[in-house]
Amino acid sequence: MAVDVQRYKTDVHNNWCPGCGDYGILNAIQMTLSQMELPPHRVALFSGIGCSAKTVHYVKTYGVHTLHGRVLPFATGAKLANPELTVIAVGGDGDGLGIGAGHFVHAGRRNVDLTYLIYDNGVYGLTKGQASPTLRLGVQTKSLPQPNVNQGVNPLLLALSAGYTFIARGYAFDIPHLIGVIRRAIEHKGSAFIDVLQPCPTYNDLLTKDWFGGLDRKDEQGRPVPRVYKLEEDGYDPYVRPGMGEDEIQEKQVRFLQKAMEWGDRIPIGVLWVNETVDTYEDRLEERIPSYRGARPALRPLADPKGRPLVDLTELFEELRVL
Amino acid sequence: MNHAHGPKRRINRLSWLIGGAQGSGVDSAANVFARACAHGGLYVLGQREYYSNIMGEHSYYQVRVSDKPVKAIRHRADLLVSFDAETVFVHACDVSPNGGIVYDVKLETTPLDRVPTLDARFREDMRRFLEKQGVGLTLKDLLSVVAQGGVRLYPIPYDDLLQRLAEELQQPLSRVKRAVNTLAVAASTALLQYGVEWIEKALEEVFRGKARVVASNVRAAELAYDYVARTFEDDFPCRLEPVETQEARIFLTGTQAVALGKILAGCSVQTYYPISPATDESVFLESHPSIRLRNGEEGALLVLQTEDETAAIDLAIGAAIAGARAATSTSGPGFSLMVEGLGFAVINEVPVVITLYQRGSPSTGMPTRTEQGDLRFVLHAGHGEGPRIVLASGDLEEAFYDEVRAFNWAERYQVPVIHLLDKALASTSETRPLYDTHGVKVERGKLLFEEDLPGASEDGAIRRFRFTDDGISPRTLPGTEGGIFWLTSDEHDEWGHITEDPVVRTRMMEKRMQKLETAAREIPREEKLNVFGGPEAEAVILSWGSSKGAIVEAMELLEAEGFPLKFVQVRLLCPFPAEEIAQELEGAERIVAIENNFSGQLAALVREKTGIAADHLLVKYNGRPMTVEEVYEGIKRCLTEGEEAPRKVVLTHGR
Structure with missing residues (x-):
């Protein structure tokens, strides 16, 4: 029984370009929330800056459209202050892996229980198509005066080395599959990263919906041979579980590496990595600070009915006493 | 001892200074001395000066002791306590004419050029000074010069005392050597005829939980004490005596005062990226992760070290959006990075508190030295125009209550609040009565x-x-x-x-x-500015922040000399209380602005907002806090020379 998906929609006019992959991701987010029956007021959606970041205005949950590259620190602060919230962060690849690359890495180190989707289209859309961090060396999308002079970063490999405990790839034009991936990411305890391939119809004339769908190559029956394929249909097992031996984990890492680097003729989507052996940051905090579980920082009562602080400084004064 | 034959003594009024290489125990030694005084019912104010360095560079700690509360440091030390040569070279000329120097006798022959950590400029100045005096370039030569001016010399054979200590404790000499700082402290207290038991008590406190360290240091203290009592009997003209008091007192630093204020306000998320001189506050908070509440429960206090300052402020803002009372602490370079996040908090009306400890700037500047250079910066930080509240504390009393105010104002007005302090306040330590928390309110707007x-x-x-x-x-x-x-x-x-x-x-x-x-x-007006002194004053002092202490003490001296003054200390810098300030300045015959920066930022602001210009600027930008003497002399010069006094007087005390 899903909650009516309309409950997760706002009437804000959507001003993305027609045909933008962002629509698919937006729909997938709204449908995942409805299928998971997450009450809108229990969800906080954060975004960076760019086309993708406007997502929060189209979703009826608590929505915070932050700063370029900074979505993860904001989302992390909110989640740690109130771990009862379901926190989802979104942004583009320029936002998250360019100006926000440092935060991306450090969020992985923490493993706070949140989900981060990068709308990965290889270009800075809102500033009219400059090369973004995932665009590969030598590639020339249509706004570029010269082919890209930088190498592209592989978000999946970066996520693994940073310590994300859930790493997946989605495709903006396969919404049912993307819903499944987002759902698993939200359900995962820890930092979940989803790299969503999101064709930008206006500025990326190379990584198009047609290209991903293989319209340029047909089989004998004249049917396109899609480049994107699902890992789930390939028998791929992403799980690293407690008790697994070193060898087994190493084998998983090697397979992850193969899949994460596969590109061109075959591009895998699905869940590539789920590490269930790492505590969340919240777990680590609870271990250090027992009161963290019972008194969430955001919900801690601060004053008595007369407005006097609830804090009792007696013990602290005692610690500093000299007379 | 027969005091009748001794010199006229000053009792319970002392400026004490200890120095040494960083990492050699200067801090703990000063801490022991200050606590020993505090336990005896005396008021103490300490100020720590140190390089941005871990081992080897010269650091020193000034402690003022009195039977009345002390508000600022003095330039002159009555007693200079040392166990290395550099401390004597650097500070000997700052010892009061009737003061004394405790030093290691074996270092007398140390030549000036054998102290590699001396700054080149200082070494050159000292060389010229000694040459002008017609003496050689050793420590002994310098000591002979100051001794001629009346300073008493107390050479201590530290090596012999350490040797005895090693024998008594049956430990290798290398092991007991670290106790040399305790020898120095104990020697000084012996000169002050202040009971060794106070030192012992302080040692137990400073080295709590390390019984063997306590035992060896206690024995070291006794050895030094005996040596001094036997060797220099009844010689030093200044004495400390315990004072009976029923008052409960704490001994804390500026960063701890701020931290206590944060805790009381209910701050539950503090973020930071390591930076001098702000980090101590976060470290103190992090060691108190669970806060006792009056309803018997505990409240969590998360202290989160982030990857950089952009993340620090953004995490705090995220936590504040979620509902936590959230803050971040930083210094100028960190705040520069936080400006982006500040703008977000401004436009989204997020209540977040930024505690900013100013330090020598621009850029990396002088990480461990003080300045009041960021006033203009914080008022305008960020592109465009938007509201923020800025308040500045003048001492550890205000630092505590201002931090609570910062949280209340942040929530009431839904703005970021910047609480301005500086390195001088951060590294001030003082004894004071327990903070009275009865009138404190939490206002969430x-x-x-x-x-x-x-x-x-x-x-x-x-x-x-x-x-x-x-x-x-x-x-x-x-x-x-x-x-x-x-x-x-x-x-x-x-x-x-x-x-x-x-x-x-x-x-x-x-x-x-x-x-x-x-x-x-x-x-309320009284939270916007403090006004000291009477309405009969013709001259008005205008200042803000940590200069307060030296100004208040200098005023007392000047008033005693027949110069009645009024002091307007501006505490709220945004929204700027222009009208209130104008009322206080109107009719003043002479206005002297005093600031720890180059340009007199507050004075310029007052002129911009009220049209009233200060007649004189006393400014200081050498990275050191204001001393009572230089503020006293500076004001007096403006008052007595009047129109003839320069518009801008640069204060230069400090080593």
């Missing part, structure tokens, strides 16, 4: 919970930026049913959705700025 929402909520969401008369809109916390809101760093409508509509933009700018007018109207 227009915060709505689920039970407040029926009616206010439209379709599950609220107009987070609803236009109101006072500019402040009701706020909810994520998780509240019916309270959904949107925030965006873009300009937005009442719902928090992006807008570029010219009419909404105009109203939204006015709404945000209106909050400053509301705050200016509601904040």
